[in-house]
Amino acid sequence: MSPEPAQATASRPGLVIFDCDGVLVDTERLATAIEARTLTAMGHPHTQADVVATFMGRSAADAFTLLTDLLGPARALEFDERSTAETREAFARELAPVPGVVAVLDAVEAAGLRYCVASSGSHARMELTLGTTGLSDRFVGRIHSAEAVDRGKPWPDVFLHAAAREGVDPSGCVVIEDSVNGVLAARAAGMEVLGFAGGLAGAEALRQAGATLFDEMADLPPLLGLYNSRSA
Secondary structure (H helix, E strand, O other), rough: OOOOOOOOOOOOEEEEEEEOHHHHHHHHHHHHHHHHHHHHHHOOOOOHHHHHHHHHOOOOHHHHHHHHHHOHHHHHHHHHHHHHHHHHHHHHHOOEEEOHHHHHHHHHHHOOOOOOHHHEOHHHHHHHHHOOOHHHHHOOOEEEEEEHHOOOOOOOOOOOHHHHEEEEEEEEEEEEEOOOOHHHHHHHHHOEEEOOOOOOOOHHHHHHHHEEOOOOOOOOHOOOEEEEEEEO
16 A cells, blocks of 8 residues: 555646556566566676666666666677567567556546656657557657657656647646656656556655655546546
8 A cells, every 4th residue: 555645636737747667568577577687697686676776767878878887888788689689578478558557548538638658768669568568559649758858867858848749838747657767857847746656666765756656557547636447
């Protein structure tokens, strides 16, 4: 359970911004396990929790910089090749939407709320993950990547970019996040943040970063001023 009950928003937001990995698509559990195994096999023991704490929520460029510092340039490239190949195979076999998120998107659409995705991931990665899970058609023209900005999360740039492209003031945006870096980025952008505590980051870490917590996707619609999906 969450450390405290989350309260519904007083009014519906002008724009709901979904993070991608761990919020829309259940990539984090697969990818971080593979990355931990690969780093360990390369002589740098890492648990899945270590990978989450160090890399989750960061842009690909920032993550690669950290890997280069750890492994050196050549071995960082080797890690990237090995982990990417295994991750693609795992996604093809196992990747699915985060449980309950399809119903959330249905509720948001039915209410006429505007929504988009803003992620540290590249457009190519989101094309793969959203496409594999059947969610890509729901975000056509509304996919925003940290590739488009100078700084990734925890800087606010990708969220401010998304709000500007969607024509909504940051103060009218609500961000759905599952990583500490994502929560910090959204807060720095001046946006309300709802933190999905059903992911890997841990509820207390998300709360301390400034998120209002929810445990399951079924808990999210009332936080957006919508019906309670448990009784729908």
